[in-house]
Amino acid sequence: MKSKVNYQAKDLLRDSSFELRAHKDAAGTILPTIMNPEFIDCPSCKRRALRSAWEKNLFACPNCGKLKPIGGYYRLSLILDKGSFKEMDYDMTVSDPLGFPGYAEKVAAQEKKTGLKEAVITATGKIGGIPVVTVVLDSRFFMGSMSTIVGEKVTRAIEVATSRKLPLIIFSASGGARMQEGIYSLMQMAKTAAAIEAFSESGGLYISYLTHPTTGGVTASFATLGDITLAEPGALIGFAGPRVIEQTINAKLPKGFQRAEYLESHGFVDKIVPRNEMRDTLIDILRLHVTNTKNENKGFSVVKNNE
Amino acid sequence: MNNNNNLTAEEKVRIARNIDRPHVDDIIKNLFTDFFEQKGDHLFDEDLSIYGGIARYKGMPVTIIGHRKGHNIQDNIKFNFGMPRPEGYRKALRLMKQAEKFGRPIITFVDTPGAYPGKEAEEHGQGEAIAKNLAAMSSLKVPVITVVTGEGNSGGALAISVANRILMLENAVYSVLSPEGFASILWKDSSRKREACDLMKLTAHDLQDAGVTDEVVPEPAGGAHTDPDTLYANLDAVLYKHLQELKLMSSSELVADRRLKFRNIGRTEEAEYITG
Numbered sequence: 001m002k003s004k005v006n007y008q009a010k011d012l013l014r015d016s017s018f019e020l021r022a023h024k025d026a027a028g029t030i031l032p033t034i035m036n037p038e039f040i041d042c043p044s045c046k047r048r049a050l051r052s053a054w055e056k057n058l059f060a061c062p063n064c065g066k067l068k069p070i071g072g073y074y075r076l077s078l079i080l081d082k083g084s085f086k087e088m089d090y091d092m093t094v095s096d097p098l099g100f101p102g103y104a105e106k107v108a109a110q111e112k113k114t115g116l117k118e119a120v121i122t123a124t125g126k127i128g129g130i131p132v133v134t135v136v137l138d139s140r141f142f143m144g145s146m147s148t149i150v151g152e153k154v155t156r157a158i159e160v161a162t163s164r165k166l167p168l169i170i171f172s173a174s175g176g177a178r179m180q181e182g183i184y185s186l187m188q189m190a191k192t193a194a195a196i197e198a199f200s201e202s203g204g205l206y207i208s209y210l211t212h213p214t215t216g217g218v219t220a221s222f223a224t225l226g227d228i229t230l231a232e233p234g235a236l237i238g239f240a241g242p243r244v245i246e247q248t249i250n251a252k253l254p255k256g257f258q259r260a261e262y263l264e265s266h267g268f269v270d271k272i273v274p275r276n277e278m279r280d281t282l283i284d285i286l287r288l289h290v291t292n293t294k295n296e297n298k299g300f301s302v303v304k305n306n307e
Numbered sequence: 308m309n310n311n312n313n314l315t316a317e318e319k320v321r322i323a324r325n326i327d328r329p330h331v332d333d334i335i336k337n338l339f340t341d342f343f344e345q346k347g348d349h350l351f352d353e354d355l356s357i358y359g360g361i362a363r364y365k366g367m368p369v370t371i372i373g374h375r376k377g378h379n380i381q382d383n384i385k386f387n388f389g390m391p392r393p394e395g396y397r398k399a400l401r402l403m404k405q406a407e408k409f410g411r412p413i414i415t416f417v418d419t420p421g422a423y424p425g426k427e428a429e430e431h432g433q434g435e436a437i438a439k440n441l442a443a444m445s446s447l448k449v450p451v452i453t454v455v456t457g458e459g460n461s462g463g464a465l466a467i468s469v470a471n472r473i474l475m476l477e478n479a480v481y482s483v484l485s486p487e488g489f490a491s492i493l494w495k496d497s498s499r500k501r502e503a504c505d506l507m508k509l510t511a512h513d514l515q516d517a518g519v520t521d522e523v524v525p526e527p528a529g530g531a532h533t534d535p536d537t538l539y540a541n542l543d544a545v546l547y548k549h550l551q552e553l554k555l556m557s558s559s560e561l562v563a564d565r566r567l568k569f570r571n572i573g574r575t576e577e578a579e580y581i582t583g
Contacts, residue, residue, distance in 0.1 A: 092575060097517070098508055146571035155570070177461075177483045182507045183519060186483040187572040188461065190469050193438055194445035194566050201446070219434030220422075220462040225442055238435035239462065240424030248424045251557050258429060266430055 018073065018085040024115070025071025026059065042066060058275040059146050067212065067234060067275065071114075072138035075171060079279045080134070084285035085125035088157060093117045100180040106142075116141045119174075120150045120178040122157035124166070128283035129289065133161035135170040137218065139211075143175030146217045150178070151188025158195040167286055172223040176216020176241075196225045205281065205289045210237050210260065210269070217296060224268070228285055231260035231269045241296040310528040311477050316504035316513075319485060322478040323458045326383075327532040329539070330456065331358055331373030333417040337539045338546070339364055339371065345402055347394075351431070354395030356387045356419075357467075359402045361411070365547070371404035372399045372467055373416030376457070382576060390423035390499040393436035396466045402441050412450040412550060415467040418457030420485055422466075444469035445566055449558065450553035452546065454524070455479040455511075456531075460488075471565045472549045473519055475511035476538070477526040482509035518572055522549070 011180045030305040039048045045064035058078060060067050076085060094117070111117060119141040124133055135157050137144040144150075154170070161168040196206060210225025213236035220239055228264040231237060240260040246253055256262050263269045273281045311319070322328070335342050339362035345411055347353040359372040374383070376389040406413045410561065422433055444467075453470035456469075459481035475481065483489070488501040493503075514520040524545045527534035556564065 034332070069462040072495045095573065097573070098506065100506060149575075152573050153573050156575075179483065179489055182483050183481060183509065183514060183517060184573050186461065186465055187519065189437075189439050189465060189570060190569040191572060193441035194469070194569055197442040197445045198566065200442075217462065220437035220466075221441055222438070224432075224438040238429050239422065239437070240429065245429065249426055251426075253426060257426070266432075268432055269436060297581060 001019075019077065021115075022071075022073040022077030024073075024196060025077075026055070026074035034255075039170060055126050062277060065233070067232060069139055069173075069212065070275075071140060072116070072136035072171075075136055075304075076121065076123065076125070076134065078275065079127055079169075081127060081129065084124075084131075086124045088124065088160065089153050091117070092149050092153055096180070097148055097184045098180065098182050100182075103180040106180075110141050114138070114140045118147065118149045118153065119144045120153050124160070127169075127279065127286060129169070130283070130286045131136035132167045132286070133164075135159050135168070137171065137173045139173040139175070139213070142178060143203060144173040144218070145175050145178040146185050146188050146221075147181050148184045148188060149214055151185075151191050154188075155195045158192070158199050158222075161204055162195075162199045162202050165202070165204070167207070167289065168199060169209065169282060170222060170226075171208045171209045171211055171236045172218050173211045174214055174216060174218035174223075175260045176218070183264050186217065189217045192222040193225060196222050200227075201223075205286075209273070209278070211235050213237070215239065215241055229268065229270050230273045230281065231263065231271075233272055233274055235260040237263050237269075269288040311526055311530070314478070315501075316480070316510050316526050317486075318508070319478045319510050320458065320480055320500075320504055321574050322530040322532075323480050325530060325532050326378055328457055329531050330376055331371070331376070332375060333535065334416060334454075334456070334539070334542070335362060335371060336372075337535070338543055342371070346398075348397035348401055350394070350397055352392075352394040354387075354398055355389045356384060356389050356423075357398055359399060364412075364414070364425040364550070365517070368409070368411050370402050370411045370413045371416070372402055372413065373456075374419040374463075374467075374554060377416060377435045387423060389419040390421060391419065391463050391466070392423050392425065392428045393431040393433050399467050400443055403444065403451075405411035407447050407449050412452070412531050412553065413447065413470075414546070414550075415451070415453045415470065417453060417455045417459040417464045417468055417481070419460060419463045420458060421461035421488075423465035434462075437462040440466040441469055445569070446562055447565070448558035448562060450550065450556070450561055452549055452553070452564065454542070454546070455520075458482075458485070460485050469565065469569065471553055471561060471568065472520050472521045473514075474524055474542075474545055474549065475514065475520045476524045476531060476542070477511055478530050479511055479571050480509040481511075481514055482507050503516060518568075 042061040044066035049062040210231040332450040342362040344360040358375040374389040451470040453468045455475040490499040490503040511523040531538040
């Protein structure tokens with residue numbers, strides 16, 4: 001009874017705790033080989049390692065260090081304080097503003113594959129006791145592309161951060177515009193950028209963390225507007241994709257072009273932060289911006305843990 | 308009023324790209340006086356694909372910014388076919404911030420195949436430059452009007468288009484990507500351009516329904532290049548009307564109006580944020 005199993009899995013996903021979702025998310029990206037379920041092959045160095053070693057290494061290859069993509073819930077489980085996760089707008093589903101042929105079917109397939117309803121997860125939570133609003137684009141769903149609802153959810157999260165005076169942390173990963181939504185996709189760039197501008201005017205701290213790959217309309221809007229810009233090692237970050245550039249200039253691009261390290265040396269990234277240092281780095285940065293809550297005149301206050 | 312209703316989307320794309328179509332420099336010559344060109348981003352370079360400066364519109368100083376393409380192949384190459392580099396967006400931003408300082412309305416003219424996908428453009432932060440423009444334009448304290456005159460594609464168009472009013476010439480098109488690029492990404496087949504044109508909803512009237520375009524400027528039958536003077540007269544009337552309306556608004560009203568325009572595209576009304 002295949003359909004029944006599917007139903008149960010989906011049901012579990014919806015009702016389970018955040019930790020369960022995060023666990024499924026991490027495992028969901030790494031399919032064990034049929035012969036050796038406890039080993040995982042690295043697509044980069046082709047060597048294999050114990051699944052437990054991968055997990056311990058936060059899905060960076062234990063041999064070569066190359067990162068595997070991870071799911072949004074799993075990423076949040078690595079940075080948020082236990083039990084602090086509260087998701088926003090979980091039920092918002094893909095809209096189809098152009099009535100694009102075949103789009104609904106593709107969306108259904110993506111939903112089934114990932115258990116997600118859109119390419120972004122927005123949530124409130126705490127990091128080291130400091131309340132934050134956090135956004136994760138999930139590259140497994142339509143390559144994290146900017147759709148109307150991605151733009152809408154990101155904007156709503158920024159608005160919550162603005163009204164509650166909370167720091168904002170966005171993990172970007174995107175293949176660019178959602179082609180099937182045409183001009184609506186493009187306009188989300190202006191919408192999200194304007195929301196960041198209003199947030200910034202209110203004195204809010206925005207930490208932008210660029211993960212693999214961050215390209216197109218996301219790069220050209222909220223992803224590059226952070227007060228602090230961090231990047232994951234080796235992440236591809238750019239506006240145009242490397243293939244398009246090579247076709248345009250009719251030449252090969254240098255090794256490492258548009259990688260996080262390249263951007264760091266060209267002046268667009270503050271720091272490259274590996275996964276295992278992500279949480280501690282965020283805590284350090286957040287604490288540098290915490291103002292004493294009694295000192296109300298000092299502008300934006302990052303309220304300390306007061307549960 | 309609408310003389311080009313019978314044209315297909317693909318035919319409109321062809322007219323929008325016609326090499327004789329009036330461009331920003333022609334419009335400046337015919338609708339504005341005392342044009343003073345401003346060059347360079349004053350940081351690194353001068354991008355010839357973005358043309359801009361100060362001029363008078365019916366006596367009033369305004370800042371004008373637009374994509375420049377040229378009417379012959381030599382100029383096309385010189386102006387990089389209207390495809391801006393980061394320096395172009397930064398020049399545009401410099402001019403816009405200056406307009407804000409001196410209280411001048413800003414009028415931008417959009418006509419670009421898109422941002423230039425070059426190696427240096429990436430190294431100089433194409434994405435960051437576009438993003439900065441989007442954010443900064445959303446808080447400009449002066450009226451901003453965008454006129455899409457030809458084809459407006461991708462971030463290269465949007466980077467000078469976060470306006471209070473978006474006007475489109477009747478045969479102009481505005482889209483996330485060129486129809487060829489769209490077909491190539493979606494179907495790996497750039498020859499399915501016609502199909503893309505029909506599906507993308509990129510014409511001026513389509514975009515009015517989407518809440519992007521505020522008013523469509525009628526063109527003479529067959530396109531603006533067949534009778535530019537009629538086009539200039541039509542554009543003048545529409546531009547003047549919108550500028551007069553915006554001049555009545557305070558700076559905070561202008562910012563709120565502009566932000567609301569873009570906020571409402573794909574807006575979802577839900578009271579409860581936290582669901583899980």
